[in-house]
Each structure stands twice: as structure tokens, then as C-alpha cells.
Amino acid sequence: MAEQWTPAVIFLLLSAVVSSSMLIGGLLLRVKAKSSSEAKRDTYECGEEPDGEAWIRFHPRYYLVALVFVLFDAEAAFLLPWALNIRDVGTLAIVEMFIFLAILMLGWLYALRKGALKWQ
């Protein structure tokens, strides 16, 4: 039973090592400018002084589109493991998955009908 988990542990260890080495490397080899002026922190707008504030109210349609995207992205995350070992989960799992997809399609139709994705 234990050796079943060794690949997972190795994978975890490897990812921990790689990500931490990048972070620590960035921290250690950090380059600091000797005399950095505050101009470095100005917002970059093609060399011009930005005009007007950026804290403005945006139209909700952008938020709705992002929400619908996240929703179906998570759905795709469920599809992946299912698709990998589809052979040994049997037909029941396939039917279940399609029911799951059908329900989500309902949600998508609802979003479409309510005009969440209408751009203009």
C-alpha cells in the first residue's frame, strides 16, 4: 500500500524543491539599485503622465464573463481525471459524468438567455 504513494510523495517533494529554489534564488540574488528614484514606481503609460484615476467603476459584464469562465474552467478540471482512467471506471461513471455535464450546460444556457455574455 505504501509504495503506491511513493510517486505522489516524490512528486510533492520535487515540486516543493523546485518552487522554493526559485523563490530563495530570487531572494538571494536580488539586485538592488544603488540610487533608485521614486520615478521607478510611477505607473508606466507609454511615457506619458497617466490622466484620470484607475479606480473607476467598470461595467458588470466583465465580471459576469469572468465568473462564467471560472465556472466552466473548474468543470474542465473534473473532466481530466475522469478522462484519464475512463477504461476502469465502467459505464456507470460515464453516464454520471454526462449527467454532470448536462446540468452545467443548463447553467450555461441560463447565462446565455439572461444575456450575461452579450458584449455590447
Next chain:
Amino acid sequence: MPLDAPEVPGMSGRALTPMFRPDPYLDLTDYEADADLMVLNLGPQHPSTHGVFRIKLVLDGEVIIKAVGYPGYLHRGVEKLCEKLTYSNITPIVDKNDYISPMINEQAVNMAFEAAAGIEVPRRGRWIRTLLAEIQRVASHLIAMGTFTLDIGGAIGGGASMFMWAFRDREMILDLFEDLSGCRFHYNTSCVGGQRHDITTGWEKRAVEVLSIIESRIPEYERFMSENPIFVARTRHIGVLSRDLALELGLGGPIGRASGVDVDLRRDAPYHCYDELDVRVPVMTAGDNEARFLVRVAEVKESIRLAKQLCEGVPEGPICGAKPNIGPATIKIKTGEVYVGVEGPRGELGHYLIAGGPGGKPTMPYRLKIRPPSLHALQCIPYLLPGNNLSDAIAILGSLDPVMGEVDR
């Protein structure tokens, strides 16, 4: 007065129809927006502004409400400098105005001086000038096609392929010009009275070879663009310029001809040897980005056909009408006022010369105004941008193909 585009059958809703003409000096105080308005600078230092040009965009969400253009970031005071230089010294200065087609700039300014001084250019000089102008037009349009697709596709997003092809073909043309004048661009080959460098033997054969190679590749480029659904989606019905607005803005050139303004000075006011050639002028009426691109591609084919035709029978004879100017001050124009217009790759390139004004020397122009075609191309930005999305602003600016050296002089 929200700026939604009236529905017109057959056109995607968001493109404004030619009849609707946005007001460039829109008063935003009484404009109720979906959400807050945002001001964005498509600033002087931007990969796709074809040089240093700044557009201040007022955005409602993603739709552009108002666009105000600010040129002048490359104003080098060329007209003031020309008032201090003698007539033969001005050619290298004017080379650097429209640095994408310097050959045509040189010829335009020297034609103005010849018209004022009454110098007659011999036939071989005029013949070579026509040949060099057509080859330079091919090179200039190649850059226009390359940078336009780079603007639309992005360096990594597939737009760079056309850019690489266009510059590869242009390098062949630059080699031709390097054989003729010794440098890649800023050639200084034409002088007051004709040409300074004569074409060497066998130069026309190499020119025909290069042009036929490019001619064999142009259909592939055209297909690569006009059958690409992303290209079509981003250029068809976007930035529609109506004919009367193009006329009012003074837009000849490929931009005007894409909107139905059928003016080409090579055919309508022939100069050099254009009266002996049958110049066919491609004209379209759609007036959108795609039409401007297709007109440029058709003009490349026309220029290649003309250049090959010119390569056959180059007449013999001298190439310079005026005395070979050893010293810079040999060309003297007592008084005179003349305007000479030439068909540049971006429109009518004119030079208005006033010679010998009060207190001016006969060897230096009193006032030389250069009429920049790209300045008029940029003037249609406040009319074309409103109503489109921010990403279309880049596509429209790319299709206008401005050269900032010529706009700001």
C-alpha cells in the same frame, strides 16, 4: 447622446456606418456612460504607433468614445533647417523625412527646385527616376504590409511571419539600391537637374530578377492575409472611411483610393516619364482596413509591372540637366514660387517653394513647405476610432501606415 452604432444589414453592428460621422470635438460633459469613462494614452513610446505618435483615448468600458491625436514628438525643425541650406544640400535632409521611401522624397524636392529654376531634366534622368520611384514604392508597401500584420497578430501571435517575409524581400531591394548609391537608405542619388548616380550595366537585369521573385511571392502573401479568418474578422468593416470624408481630409494615396477617391498623380498629373506608361490605379470603395490593405497589395503588383516595363528600354543620354554642382552654392534661383505634387506611397507629397524673399539669398530657399501625406492619414483618427474597440485602434492605426518623420518634419 450614447454612441451606439445604428444597425445596418450586412455590417457587423459595432462598426459605424460611413453616414454616421463621429464628432472629433465631442463634448463629454453631457455624455452618460455605461460606467465611468477611462482615459488611456496610446502613448509616444508604443510598439504599434509606427514611430512616436500619441493618441489620448477616452474609453467607455472597451469602446472608444473619443480619440485625440498628438503628433510633434519627432519635430526636428526641417523646414527651418532648409531655410539655412543651399539647394543641393537639402536632398539628404529631405531623405530623412519619409524614411521608408527616401527615393521619392528626394525626387519630389528636386522637382520643385527644377520647376522654380526652370531646369530641364534629360530623358534618361527622368526614366531612371521613374524606375527608382516604382521600386521604392514596392519596398515601402512591403513595410506597410509587414508592420500592419505585426500590429494585428503581435510578435508572438503569428503576426511576425508576414513581417519577416516583407523585410526579407525588402532587403533584396535595398541591395539593389546599395549597388546604385552605396547606402541602404538615405541615398542622396537625385540632385537638382537629374540623377547623381547612373545605373551600372546589368543593374536592370538584377532589378528584373528581384522584382520577379517578389512578384511570385505576392499572391501567397495576399492569400495568407485575406483568407485568414482572424485577419478578416479584425479588418473587414473596421475603420470605415467614407469617400467625402476622405476627400475633405485631403487623402489621396492608398487610403483615399480604398475609400473611392480615384486620384493618382502619376496618371492624373503625370511627371517624370509616367505619361509614356499606362498607369492602372486600383480603387476600392469599401474604405475599411481590409480595403486599404488590398489596395496596397494591388499597388505593389502595379509597381512591379511598371518597373519591369521600365527596365527594358532605358534610353541613352546624360542623366543630369544642370551643370554638375561641384560647390554647394552653384544652383541659384532669383525669385519664384512653385508648388509641385508627387504621388508618394502614402498620398500626395508636395513641396511649396518660395525662392528669393526679402533678405533671402538666391542660393537658399526663402520658405520650403513640405506637404506630408501621413499627416492627413492621422487626421482621420478622431473620425475612425470612436465606436470601435480598443484593439481595433491598433488595427486602424496600422492600416493608415503613418510615418512620423514625415508628419512631424
Next chain:
Amino acid sequence: MAVSDDTRTYENPFLDKLLSVPGLDVAVGSIERLLDWGTSNALWIFPMATSCCGIEFMAAAAARVDVDRMGTIVRGSPRQGDVMVVAGTITVKMAPRVKKLWDQMPEPKWCLAMGSCAISGDFYRDIYSVIPGIDTVVPVDVYVPGCPPNPQELMRGLMRLQDKIHLQREGKWSPPETRPERDKMIRPEIGRVGDEDRDPLLSSVQLDRARSLGLDGNEMRDNDDPTGRMLAPQTLSIGQHNGESPAAGSDA
């Protein structure tokens, strides 16, 4: 192998501490070589292409002389740029923008002046609106002469910059780029960065002008105030124009 501090405008706080430990400089030397290999072979270019040299710069990035071979990619934003290639004439209206963009680039950064307009302003030098050389605004590391320099020359300039980076990293004091100096050369009135006769205040004055761009440079004169605060439409009388900026600009 003491690292000479005078030429470098940046420092690695951790590496420099490691160096002070007597035995560790061999290890640090190899890290320095790794960093040097990484920096010099991945010089990301921030193109300040304004005029004809910009077209020659595009030709250098295109098919025939492909500067990508040396690992140089052209990036549009100063935040990701290592080398600012100033290609073309810099005018009085553009100079504050160049200064601002230069200061927005992260360290370590270098500047390559391409073309005689960027080096000395060329024959535009004594015109009212042209900067006599970019080195009166920004410290320049490599000068690439030519009008315009052909693409191979630009690539050689980038290689000269790589050699300079090797020398800097190894701690050798790299001789300043032989600045084009002729005996009868007319020196610009504004002292160049690194000249003795340049008054130290000039850089800060230039930086203030660049940063206070918005106040006088904000030409949004027409009567719309996009931040939603409704402004009374100003009457655009001619007299009111020269130089005084309206309320919208100053409090933005």
C-alpha cells in the same frame, strides 16, 4: 577578486556579503559567472525607436541579420527591458518621456545609443527642438555610429555591450566606452552624463521635469473631464491658451 563598485549602478546585497567571508569567493565567483552568462546572453531590448534608425532596428530584428540569435528579444515595456536602444532623433518634446522611461527600467540596465542622431544630434544638433545627443539625458554605455548604422553594426554594438557586461561582472574596471571625441568637436552646451562640467543638479531637474509631465504636458484642454466630475465647458479663447493649465489637469 574585489568587485569594483564605481561602475556598477546596482549591487547584490547577499552576494556582496558572501564575498566579505574570506573563504567563499570561489563559490561566489561561479555564481557571478552564472549570472554574467545569463545576463549577457538574454539582453531584452526596450526599443526607443523614433525615426530612421528605428526602421534599421526593425531590419536588424528581421530575417537577414537576426539579433534574436544573441538572445535579444524586443520587449515593448520598460519593466521587462535590460537594454534601452535609443534609435533615432530625440526631440525636446520626447526627451522627458525618454528620461521617465529610463527611470522606470529595473536595474541592471544599459543604454545603447544607435545612430548619429542619438549620439550627438547629427546635423539637427543646433536646431531649436533637438537634443544634442542622448547622453545629455541618460548615461550611455555603447555608441553605435552611422546614419543609419546597418544591422550588422548594431549587432556588433550589442556584442560590445556583452563584453562590457563580462568585464563588469568579473570586477575588472571596464574603460568607459570611447565616447566619440574629436579635437574640434563642438561640445553640447548641456553637459553630458559623466562629463566633469555637467552640474550635478541637472539630472534631478530633468527628472522633475519628466515626472511633472502631467501638469504642463497635459494637453487635455478640451472641456471634457473623463473622471466623471462634470466640468463647465471652458470657452477656448485663443488668449487663454499659452501655457496655463486648467483645473482638470492640476488636481488629476
Next chain:
Amino acid sequence: MNEAIAPLLGIDVADVSDFGMTVPADKHFALATLLKTSGYGLYVSVIATHFTEQKKSRKVPEPVPEHFQVATVLRKPVKGAALSFSWKVKLDVGQPIDSLVSLFAGADWQEREQYDLVGVTFANHPDLRRLMMPDDWEGHPLRRDYAIDTPHHPWR
């Protein structure tokens, strides 16, 4: 077409020439509208020039005061015969000239540039600002008395 211009300007038909004809300032706008309606629809350019004062001398019989000259060029977009028509208007110092922006949208930037570089003011131009020079620039560079290498602290 010359027959239409002559009565407008109050001169006989023979003097009407399509290049360099001097027109009084108040007839400038009327002539432009007439030309636009009779086919000269393509706007080409506007050229302002500063003429310095000329004292009485051997070559100059009577003194000419300092004045400006604004030349305008239009073109007729006809296939095969794209003729251009240009006329000049003499202005004293500070005297405005009618702007053609209401007739030709293309005149907008050209006139702003002439105002910026030569200092000729165009009456009822919608947005007469400097086009080329930065906004805090003093003086008009293309005037004959403007030194070519005027410094502009702190940049040059």
C-alpha cells in the same frame, strides 16, 4: 470656372490664374467655398510665411511693412486632369484669417501647425492649439527673427 471667380473677387476674368493669385482676406472663405462647390474638393495644404520688413533701397522702390502670406492649395480629383488651384492672402501682423476647417476637415492640423510654427491665427478654428511644439514653448520657430538654435532648458 474663372467666370465664377472673377465677379466674386471683383476682377476681370483675364486676371484669374490658378496659381499664386492674391486674394483679399475677407474673400478668402468665400473663394474656398466656391472652389469646393465647383469640384476642387481635395484639400492639399496651407502655407504661412513670414516676410520681414523691407526698408526703401535701390532694389525696393517703396518700403514694405512686415507681413504674413498664407497660401492655400486645393486639388480637383478628376481622373486624368487633377488640376490644383492655389491662392495667396496677405495679412498684417496679428490679423487673423478665416479657418477652412468647416469646409475641409483636413485643414485642422495643417492650420494648427501654421499657427504653431509661424504664428498666424485662424479665426473660428475649433481647437487652435500648438501641434508640433510642447505646450510651454514660447515664440514661433519659423519666423525669420527666431534664432534657429534657441536653447530650451533643461534639455538643450
